[in-house]
Amino acid sequence: MAWRHSLRFRLALVYTLVALALITVIGLGVMTLLLRQMDAQFQTRLDERADTLAEAWLGGQQGLGKTPGGAGTYTMIVDEDGQVLAATPSLRQYEKAPFPFEGQRTVQLGGSSARTATRKLGGFGTLWVALPEDDLVAARQSATNALLLALLVTPVLMLVVGWGVGRRALAGLGEAADLADHIDPTRSVATLPLPAREDEVHRLLAALNRLLVRIEAVQAREKQLLGQIVHELGAPLTVLKASLARAADRTRDPEVVRAALVTDELTFTTQDLMQLARGHLEMKVAWHFIPASALRGRLDRLVPGTSFAGDWGGMLLCDPDRLTQALRNLLANARRAAGPEGTVSLTLEETADHVTFTVRDSGPGLPPELGERIFEPFVSGSGSSGLGLSVARQIAALHGGTLTAGNAPGGGAQFVLTLPGVALGDEEDEEPAGQPGTALSAP
Structure with missing residues (x-):
């Protein structure tokens, strides 16, 4: 200071x-x-x-x-x-x-x-x-x-x-400020240590502790309410999504197909809300060893008009549902930014140490004033709900990877999701990592 x-x-x-x-x-x-x-x-x-x-x-x-x-x-x-x-x-x-x-x-x-x-x-x-x-x-x-x-x-x-x-008298405030800087809002809110002397500093820190307890209680009620709302929406959306999918297959009506895509959008939004309500610590990852082409097929159906580049012939160790959710959020945001006439691309690059997904669009790019705040919940630069990028970064962290944002050299936004690579040894030295399409673990 x-x-x-x-x-x-x-x-x-x-x-x-x-x-x-x-x-x-x-x-x-x-x-x-x-x-x-x-x-x-x-x-x-x-x-x-x-x-x-x-x-x-x-x-x-x-x-x-x-x-x-x-x-x-x-x-x-x-x-x-x-x-x-x-x-x-x-x-x-x-x-x-x-x-x-x-x-x-x-x-x-x-x-x-x-x-x-x-x-x-x-x-x-x-x-x-x-x-x-x-x-x-x-x-x-x-x-x-x-x-x-x-x-x-x-x-x-x-x-x-x-x-x-003054330095000695206000030492308690300095220690409390240092501790407050390290409080993780996604975890249980910690209280600040109180000095032994019951002076004005003691009263201030005690009031802050009471405020933190109230904030934690309010957050818990908000998460509970949000979870109940999402739960109540989940069942009708599932039925509506299935009905519209069958109607689209039978009639091929463009309006029905468009309504089916809207239900997909709402389904993913409810998933984002559920993840926000549960928080990072309550998320589980079900690991599978799947072909990259299977992930590509799912994304192509969810976000039509995406161009794919790179090597999609390998295998991926991931939670397919959550990785699909993260990449779909990135592609949906890119499509909104690029518009109907713009382009959206997803490139897969794999090395011995990392698997990298790069999403680019031809839109105006990210607002420079947002910076890292673009990954905060309800902060959006493309007119969306602002949950998608926050959830996508959480999913990347659960996989042991990272998600960064920036503007591409040629214009437009660029998001890079990086996961740890999969290193498989000889069969006589190591246990098999798993068969394609089977779960490895569910920590």
Whole structure:
């Protein structure tokens, strides 16, 4: 399964996006709160420094560049006229000059940003204090980098962890899907194994098992009903077929002959329906060793207008009735596709390993969109019931052979039915394979 179609990947991706959104919102909220607290603490520190210096000045301690200011603090005394009376050593260039930072909340000093505060000194003027914001800026940058790192690393970790956790949590679904792919609908419907933990996966698989049981019960009822219908049709069709055959022999009326052919068609259709109702496993094969020419004669009567090619002088090991049914279905479909004016041919080729029957017609060929679906029941490309090809493939499989479909190189459809060849040894080494026209076995 491609990763983009995986439920585990989609769940992991959803959880990752949700986690990313939560981390972004929570991280921004925490960082904003933290920075506000740091800013408030910095402002408190600045105010305390300004209050301490103002008290020291008013108390007679007028050494602005020394102990009261502390390291990293800028101070100046501004008189009532806006002239700088005194300043810390790093700001001596501003003494005896107009105060340059009037009304500025933040100033640049020594290449760094500094926040300012002022205090009144009574009749002496104003105390101006500036405190560098280097630590505050560094803290802001560190918090921003931490948030960006979390936003980059967390999605990757969440995706990997989510993929692993999802793979383990949904392992039961994967195993159930693998088992469901191997369920043979022609056999008894198998149930899916349930995980030990009764979670949502357990509930889903349990519901699927109940559905499979209901499907099997419905299929059984349908097969039973279909078998009863076919059984009820079989007896009247047999009588009708015999009566029309005798009437056709006596009168040679074309309409009666045509009606007899229609009863043959209905008889084979009921056989197909019966085989569909019984299923592949209930079919039996009665093996006979018969001349190929006998099979050819039966097919020639059932599907008039068929041209035969190849070597029909050998012997065949098969169930004559079922092989006739399979080939007749193929020839009838070919006749429908070719139309009254078209051609239908059956070629027999025999080797030491295989016996091959090839049916060709001059019709439009098989629809390419059907592919192997043409062998499914009730799927038809020629307007028939769609049972014939499905039954023919089942019969080929019962004989240990295969049935394939395609389009002939010269146009038209081509069906190839291949059976295992018959290898007979010397009489003193092996038991006789059987006499022509006698049953060998009925497994």
